Amino acid sequence: MNPALPDAQRFMGHAKRIKPAEEPLLTHTQADSPMGEAMRLHWQPVCLSSQLKDLPIALRILGEDLVAFRDPQDRIGLLHKHCSHRGASLEFGRITDNGIRCCYHGWHFGHDGSLLDAPAEPVNSPLLKQVKQGAYPVIEFKGLVFAYMGPPTQMPPFPSFDSMHFDDVDLVPYALSHDCNWLQVHENLMDPLHAVFLHSRMGEVQLTQAWGEMPAVEWFEQGDRVCYLTSRQIGDHVWVRFNEVAFPNFGQVAGFWEDGSTAKYFERVGATRWTVPIDNTHCWIFGWRHFSPSLEAKGIGNARQVGLNQLDIYGQTGERGYEEMQRNTGDWEAEVSQGPIAIHALENKGSSDRGVAMLRRHLAQGIANPHQPPSCVEGQTPTWTCNVVLHRPHPMRQDVEMTLSVPELLAIGRSVQSIILAADGLAPNARHARIVAQLQSLSV
Ligand code: FES
Ligand SMILES: [Fe+2]
Secondary structure: OOOOOOOHHHOOOOOOOOOOOOOHHHHOOOOOOHHHHHHHOOOEEEEEHHHOOOOOEEEEEOOEEEEEEEOOOOOEEEEEOEOOOOOOEHHHOEEEOOEEEOOOOOOEEOOOOEEEEOOOOOOOOOHHHHOEOOEOOEEEEOOEEEEOOOOHHHOOOOOOEHHHOOOOOEEEEEEEEEOOOHHHHHHHHHOOHHHHHHHHHOOOOOOOHHHHOOOEEEEEEEOOEEEEEEEEEEOOEEEEEEEEEEOOOEEEEEOOOOOOOOOEEEEOEEEEEEEEEEEOOEEEEEEEEEEOOOOOOOOOOOHHHOEEOEOOOOOOOOOOOHHHHHHOOOHHHHHHOOOOOOOHHHOOOOHHHHHHHHHHHHHHHHHHOOOOOOOOEOOEEOOOOEEEEEEOOOOOOOOOOOOOOOHHHHHHHHHHHHHHHHOOOOOHHHHHHHHHHHHHOOOO
C-alpha cells in the first residue's frame, strides 16, 4: 500500500521560495550610497595599530580597496590600493622613508598620497606635480587606527566619548571580522532579548545566570543615540543595564559579568565599538574591551584573549568548530547566519524587536537629516552605558508574570535613566559623583 499523502496545503515552502531583495538604504555602504556617505562623514576605525608592522596591509573598508602602512617616521599612510601609475597593488610596495614605493616601477608616495618620486621618469617630469594617489587622513588612538574617508571640507572632530578617557581603565583593542552585512551585526546591540535565549537558555550559560532572567525593557531615542534599559529582578536586587548606540555605527555595552547579587551604582563600560563595513557582505567590529579591577572583580575576563579575531567573550568569532557552533551558538553565527544581507521584508518582528525597528528608523532619519550632535563637556561626550544594581527586595507581586513591560521594573529603569541623563551637563568627575549619589537613593 502506498503511503498516505501529507496535506500539501499546510506547507508553505513553494509559496515562499522566491525571496525579496534586501533593503539597500541602510545596508549598502559603497561609495555614493546614502548610508556609506553618512558613515564617511565620521571617523571610522580601519585596523589595529598592531597590524602595522614591516609590511603594508591590504584593507577593504566601505567597499574601497586600500593599503595601510606605517613608515619609519612613524606616520601611517592609508592609500588607495592600486598605484596611480598603472595599477599594481601597493600591498606589494616597499615601505620607505616618508611613505611607500610601488613594487612595479618604484613610484614613491607620501602618507598623504603625494607622488614624491617616479624614478623611471625625468626629474622634471610634470607627473610629479599632476599625480596624487588617493589617500585618507588617519589618527591613531589607543591601539586603533581611525580614518576619515569623507569630503575634506566636512571633517568632524575626532570622537571623544568619555569612555575613551577613563583614568582607571585599560582599553584593549580588538577587531572581529564577520561574513555578513554590517547592519545585522550592529542592530544586535539594540536586541537585549537575545541574551535571555542565545546566551542563556538555548545552550550553555555564556555570561552569568542572571542574563537568563526575562527583563522589563525600555528603548528610547535621544539626539544621535538609541538606547535600551533592561531591568531584572534578581533576588533582593534589581539589575538595570543601560546600553547605547550612536549614529551611524558606534555602540557601547556595559560590563559583561554582572550577576545582580550586590548593589552597584553606575559601573561603566565593558566594550566600546564601531561596526565598520568591509563591503556590503562583510564587516568588522573594531573596539576596545575595558579592563579594570572592579569590572573584572570576578576574574572571568582575560585581556590576553583580546585582539585580532579574538575576544574573551564566548561566541564572538567564526573560528570555533562547526559542531560547537551548532551546540552552543554565539552572537557571531546568529548574526552571520541571517544571510549575507538580512532581508527585512522576510521578518516578522514583535514587541521584543522594538529596539531594532527604532534603530533602523533612527538610521534612516540620520541619513536624511543629521541627528543633533552630542554635547561635549571638558572635551568629552558623556555616554550613558552602565550597570546599576539596586537593593530593591520584591518591588512587584510574586505572582506577576515576567514580561517586557512589568510596570514596577520599568519604573525603576526610568528612574535610573532620568538620573543619568540629567547629569549630562556636568564635568566628568562631578557628573559621576552626582549620578552615584542619586542612584544610591534608589536602593532601599
Ligand atoms: S604600477 Fe606602480 S609604479 Fe608602475
Ligand atoms: Fe549577544
